[in-house]
Amino acid sequence: MTIDCRGKQIREINRGIRAGLASGEVEVLNPDARHNLAVALLQPGAVRIRGSVGYYCGGLMDGATVHIEGSAGWGLAESMLSGMVTVRRNAGNGAAAAIRGGTVVIHGNAASRLGVSMKGGLIVVGGNCDYMAGFMGQKGVMIICGDAGEAFADSMYSTVCYVGGRIADLGNDAVIEPMSDDDVALVESSLRTHLGEAVRATKPAAHAFRKVVAGKKLWNFSHRDWKTWQEAL
Amino acid sequence: MSVRQPSGIFAPGVIEEIQRKAATGLYQIRGYGTLRERRWATFDDLTFLPCTLTRIPLEGYREKCNTKVRLGTRFARKPVALDIPVMITGMSWGALSYHAKVALAKGAATVGSSNTTGDGGMLMAEREHSRSLIYEVLPSRYGINVHHMRMADAIELTIGQGAKLGTGGLLLGSKVSDRIAEQRDLPIGVDQRSPARHPDFLGPDDMIIKVEELREATDGEVPIFIKVGASRVFDDVKLAAKAGADVVVVDGMEGGTGASPAILQEHTGVPTLAAVCEARAALEDIGLYGEVQLIIAGGIRDGVDAAKAIALGADAVYIGTAALIALNCNKPIYEEDYAAIGAAPHACHHCHTGRCPVGITTQDEDLMRRLEIDEGAERVANLLRAMTLEIQMLARACGKSDVRHLEPEDMAALTLEASAICNLPLVGARKVFGR
Ligand SMILES: Cc1cc2nc3c(=O)[nH]c(=O)nc-3n(C[C@H](O)[C@H](O)[C@H](O)COP(=O)(O)O)c2cc1C
Ligand code: SF4
Numbered sequence: 171m172t173i174d175c176r177g178k179q180i181r182e183i184n185r186g187i188r189a190g191l192a193s194g195e196v197e198v199l200n201p202d203a204r205h206n207l208a209v210a211l212l213q214p215g216a217v218r219i220r221g222s223v224g225y226y227c228g229g230l231m232d233g234a235t236v237h238i239e240g241s242a243g244w245g246l247a248e249s250m251l252s253g254m255v256t257v258r259r260n261a262g263n264g265a266a267a268a269i270r271g272g273t274v275v276i277h278g279n280a281a282s283r284l285g286v287s288m289k290g291g292l293i294v295v296g297g298n299c300d301y302m303a304g305f306m307g308q309k310g311v312m313i314i315c316g317d318a319g320e321a322f323a324d325s326m327y328s329t330v331c332y333v334g335g336r337i338a339d340l341g342n343d344a345v346i347e348p349m350s351d352d353d354v355a356l357v358e359s360s361l362r363t364h365l366g367e368a369v370r371a372t373k374p375a376a377h378a379f380r381k382v383v384a385g386k387k388l389w390n391f392s393h394r395d396w397k398t399w400q401e402a403l
Numbered sequence: 404m405s406v407r408q409p410s411g412i413f414a415p416g417v418i419e420e421i422q423r424k425a426a427t428g429l430y431q432i433r434g435y436g437t438l439r440e441r442r443w444a445t446f447d448d449l450t451f452l453p454c455t456l457t458r459i460p461l462e463g464y465r466e467k468c469n470t471k472v473r474l475g476t477r478f479a480r481k482p483v484a485l486d487i488p489v490m491i492t493g494m495s496w497g498a499l500s501y502h503a504k505v506a507l508a509k510g511a512a513t514v515g516s517s518n519t520t521g522d523g524g525m526l527m528a529e530r531e532h533s534r535s536l537i538y539e540v541l542p543s544r545y546g547i548n549v550h551h552m553r554m555a556d557a558i559e560l561t562i563g564q565g566a567k568l569g570t571g572g573l574l575l576g577s578k579v580s581d582r583i584a585e586q587r588d589l590p591i592g593v594d595q596r597s598p599a600r601h602p603d604f605l606g607p608d609d610m611i612i613k614v615e616e617l618r619e620a621t622d623g624e625v626p627i628f629i630k631v632g633a634s635r636v637f638d639d640v641k642l643a644a645k646a647g648a649d650v651v652v653v654d655g656m657e658g659g660t661g662a663s664p665a666i667l668q669e670h671t672g673v674p675t676l677a678a679v680c681e682a683r684a685a686l687e688d689i690g691l692y693g694e695v696q697l698i699i700a701g702g703i704r705d706g707v708d709a710a711k712a713i714a715l716g717a718d719a720v721y722i723g724t725a726a727l728i729a730l731n732c733n734k735p736i737y738e739e740d741y742a743a744i745g746a747a748p749h750a751c752h753h754c755h756t757g758r759c760p761v762g763i764t765t766q767d768e769d770l771m772r773r774l775e776i777d778e779g780a781e782r783v784a785n786l787l788r789a790m791t792l793e794i795q796m797l798a799r800a801c802g803k804s805d806v807r808h809l810e811p812e813d814m815a816a817l818t819l820e821a822s823a824i825c826n827l828p829l830v831g832a833r834k835v836f837g838r
Contacts, residue, residue, distance in 0.1 A: 210620035245603030267602035268544035286602040289588035
């Protein structure tokens with residue numbers, strides 16, 4: 171099924187996508203960076219968007235797969251429960267914000283606050299991410315093949331991050347932990363699965379990634395660490 | 404002057420607080436809302452002017468006085484229809500016990516009112532027992548679940564609360580039990596801090612897109628409320644309306660909380676009385692008064708406060724603390740347990756400790772059992788019934804056949820401040836001051 175966005179209201183486009191999911195794959199033409207495309211998809215099925223999208227594409231989703239062939243605006247896949255969203259080029263601020271499950275793959279770069287407040291799921295970025303990625307991450311895994319911006323992994327709970335390139339600066343309470351064999355295996359298999367063998371080969375070796383987790387100093391109020399608190403609040 | 408005269412500046416409480424800071428190096432966190440003696444204008448500074456020779460009153464009990472209200476008539480296909488204009492505000496499962504959440508839902512449902520989820524997502528039992536359930540979408544997005552959202556009767560996009568303006572939620576480790584940790588995707592026992600900002604929009608312009616997304620996710624059926632803490636109310640209400648809110652909720656400085664830095668409760672925000680006046684003026688200014696409904700919260704204690712808020716322009720009020728008090732908060736029972744947390748009945752604001760002596764703001768199974776769900780629900784229902792009767796009594800005395808026909812003209816100000824804030828004549832002077 172094919173839906174051309176031109177001349178259609180967003181409600182009509184999304185209704186079409188939902189109806190199309192039932193019968194398999196939906197192709198969306200001329201998305202023209204419109205906001206709220208393919209939100210709240212609640213059943214399996216695939217959507218292929220031939221172009222770039224605005225805010226919240228794939229947001230509030232449970233179970234579908236959305237492929238974006240261009241770039242994405244803010245809040246990509248926000249609050250997703252399960253499913254998959256892939257972006258061929260770059261993603262705007264707050265990509266994968268608050269996701270509780272599912273997979274978000276960004277082949278290009280991610281802007282600031284990637285995976286903010288994430289509560290589960292997997293994020294794979296082929297390129298770089300800008301400042302404050304992983305901010306207040308609660309659960310889930312984030313893999314960045316390129317460089318990470320400032321205040322990386324700030325004030326996290328239990329999200330686990332892996333970075334293949336340089337980290338401009340670690341956020342409050344973010345600490346580097348040695349890569350275990352399991353970590354190496356996880357990074358390797360995630361990259362192979364989500365980037366494809368050929369592209370994976372152009373990225374750093376899995377053992378060269380650095381693992382970043384919370385130092386747990388902000389988990390409980392304590393006067394001993396007031397300097398950290400001063401910066402965190 | 405007596406040699407025992409304490410300083411008016413370094414009063415005993417101030418000394419205690421300085422020494423507490425000196426010992427711990429931390430600011431104070433607590434529950435309940437502002438403890439300050441209110442020297443600002445409040446609903447108590449207004450008086451009703453019932454019918455005498457110039458107006459005809461309605462007979463109590465016999466002549467109808469409608470209390471039904473519909474919220475979300477602007478865009479939603481299914482506005483929230485309530486039998487009474489007093490609703491239960493959002494208080495999270497986490498801040499509140501399971502028993503308290505279910506008791507509030509049942510109590511509200513019994514009298515045809517609504518209740519609201521909170522900063523921790525929806526509890527299934529809460530949905531089952533609610534008549535109208537409002538689903539909050541907060542910056543933290545704890546427990547966010549599109550299916551729950553679609554089961555709700557309205558969505559409330561929360562920007563802030565009166566008791567913690569400009570900051571995020573707090574839940575201290577003693578309340579992050581295994582069940583709460585699981586619901587919120589957090590490690591057990593952490594002192595949970597939530598973000599102050601939403602993760603996926605920044606200001607009023609992109610909030611428009613967020614509202615549209617929420618409508619998409621709910622097929623445009625249910626109303627979208629936007630809740631703001633009372634700060635720059637006049638501007639915020641306009642921006643919320645512009646963003647496409649069906650209903651704007653304004654939570655005044657007196658608003659309650661489960662845990663928040665004390666200084667934010669005491670020294671930030673605009674009091675509820677002033678907030679209603681600014682909110683109404685804002686909606687009038689953009690020609691949306693009546694079309695966008697207004698809910699007021701923050702320190703509403705009884706039908707009198709509610710009636711005054713309605714007369715000043717609110718369509719309904721939210722109550723939080725008053726409903727908890729109906730559930731036995733601050734009641735003189737289990738007194739030794741109040742003492743154990745450094746509190747006393749009538750002077751407890753220790754919700755943050757997680758050791759609520761009456762089982763409301765705790766996750767401890769033994770304490771929780773002290774709150775019997777059905778008895779609690781009946782007391783909440785009774786409070787809502789009594790408040791509604793009070794509102795009706797005042798409305799009938801003012802000659803109104805619908806509580807929402809109450810208007811500013813039905814009141815006068817008892818103080819100069821209230822006169823200036825509410826644009827109401829001062830009693831005796833017959834003129835508005837400050838204009
Ligand atoms: C125990 C408790 C928990 C609360 N939790 C939330 C919450 O999760 N989300 C929210 O928006 N407001 C929360 N609030 C604030 C209320 O929704 C409401 O704005 C405030 O309580 C109104 O003031 P009142 O308690 O004086 O009626 C909470 C308040 C209390 C007392
Ligand atoms: S009695 Fe319970 S709910 Fe009431 S103030 Fe004390 S701890 Fe909070």
